[in-house]
Amino acid sequence: MDWAELLEIAETEKHRQRGIRVHCCTSTGCRAANSLDVMRNMQNAVEDANLGDRVEVVGVGCMGFCGRGPLVQVDPEELLYEEVTPETASSIIDALHGGEATPIQGDVHHPFFSRQMKIVRQHSGKLDPERIEDYIAAGGYQGLYKALYDLTPADVVDEITRSGLRGRGGGGYPTGLKWATVGKMPGDQKYVICNGDEGDPGAFMDRSVLESDPHLILEGMAIAGYAIGANHGYIYVRAEYPLAIQRLQKAIQQAKKYGLLGSQIFDSAFDFKIDIRIGAGAFVCGEETALIHSIEGARGNPRPRPPYPAESGLWHCPTLINNVETLANISAIIKGGADWYAGIGTETSKGTKIFALTGKIRNNGLIEVPMGITLREIVEEMGGGVPDGMVKAVQTGGPSGGCIPATLLDTPVDYDSLMKVGSMMGSGGMVVMDHETSMVEVARFYMEFCRGETCGKCVPCRTGTVQLYSLLNKLVNRQATQADLDTMEALCYMVKETSLCGLGMTAPNPVLSTLRYFKEEYDALLQTPAYLNGHSVQSDAIASSVSP
């Protein structure tokens, strides 16, 4: 494969695609709502109407508006159909030759779509994730070519550093700095790991990217491998994402066939192979050192850092470990340039972020927005607000994050602002809560999650989460006293400061943030000591001293 061949594949594919393309979402969300039958019925309708030469029904990745699936979009006209059923599906094809489409027509100019800025998800919902030609036609693998032939590894690292990209897994560590560290470590054998062990309740950004655009990740990993001097990469995906695994496997096969992975990529001296490792269902394996242990075949327990994986990671070799969404940004940065990317977002947080907008909100789904957009814009404009009622709080960052009250909805979405209000960016779950939600129960839900997911290695996380959960339970059952509340708060700080890994260090965050903003809800649940019921302490004491 060389540059001319790559362009030729792209041209041939574009030529083939010039007719009407009916995009039908085949990602997990829409699939669960029967989108495969929708697609089959549309394909049959095309055949029946003899439109095969100018209409193509394409199974594509996620379009984002998951709450209204199955989604079908007719391009280039940009006609969006929502909640299409297998029965109404064929009418979409009929509409292409004089008929009328019966499914609900969506508004592609609604703020939900128009306020988005798609970099990572630019191809999602537009191309067939199971065909590498579709990806190449959309400019795919050109970033890798550019990196290999126009840039030195140090240049690539420099581009990423100047772009201001920060880790999208939640921590927000500068990606360029991480790459430079691994790149400068001595050693012949290095590894690139893609962390696809997304496990926050309510978050499904990485799944969507892997299902909708698997080649974007492969390209990002290959560029990373070139930049740091690694020839081997692993994608760690959780077993609960079977479709993502299947599509990645197919993508790796296709890329190998075209010489875009394997040895001598683009006829250069660069070799890079990618293997998939499947997680067995432990949330803690999203923590980098636990993930590395899991790939090595050991129990997925975190270990103390330092040494960081950049110094001693997979099989004690220097290892670069990045989240799916981080790697999905790489190709665009190399193609578009660091300056373009650094022009998007805020002073300290560059680029875009995908959020899974869920909870008590009209428009559920995935959105990719530029950093610095306010929570209010996301929740009220894009999300359409709460169906009946008021926004009470927005939870970001999953079990590691916190609840941001409605009064702080004007907080811009970037790493530092969210941290300042006691939450965090996290991997991108955003759960909207209305006035009927009990914040104590929300805190209890997340603590129950952490209690079940702690690996059990370090004492504060293993036993602290159990005790915190039982204290929260006591509160919800109105059996707790002020002393319990004080104990709980003290224990929160202890678990936060003494735990071994990020899971324990952040597990008390949902409790601490709700304590900070919704203290009155905790107080309202406190049990009033019986002797205070209608009496003052003094009169009670007198009464008891008088009566025998």
Next chain:
Amino acid sequence: MSVKTLTIDGTAIAIEEGATILQAAKEAGVPIPTLCHLEGVSDVGACRLCLVEVKGINKLLPACVTEVAEGMNIQTNTEKLQTYRRMTVELLFAEGNHVCSVCVANNNCELQDVAVQVGMDHSRFTYRFPDRGVDISHKQFGIDHNRCILCTRCVRVCDEVEGAHVWDVAQRGAACYIVSGLNQPWGEVDACTSCGKCVDACPTGAIFRKGDTTAEKVGDRAKLEFLVTAREQQQWTR
């Protein structure tokens, strides 16, 4: 090899590069409580008792796995550390069934010692009273999981010193337990060489030698009678 100089609780000390804070503290004569640390096997930093404060670093560092650095200013016994250590020990006592009075390790127990060291006399947390089972299938030894604090010293000593790897950790979180072989009764694990290293490595009474337990003590009522009647019957031996 170069030498690093640092301060621990105000005492200046010089120690070889690559040593841990715990080693340095030991050399300086500063006691730091530990439970999962065992001289001679690898460290895991799991019990969090040895956390110390290092000036300029905003998180607490485990002394057992943190290497010394030039000019480090370490505090090992601040008020915050004392509070957290006490809470850690309280959590451990509430987690298992640690009833000293009927334990084989009473007076010879590191958990008990640490409780005394950090000044823990009661736990403010709810006792979990777990029912984790006891395995006495081994002919010489037994394991009472209710007294286990999951320090994994047995796992490491068996793997790293004896090379048998009989032990490992099964499940996760509160359901964690030390598992023998392929989740078999200990007595059926062929890999076990009955060396007893795990018994000696166990900081509590979880792994014990048979015959040591309170319940196994045989009351010798006949001896009492012998003592009482020895003078009358002029029988001095029996």
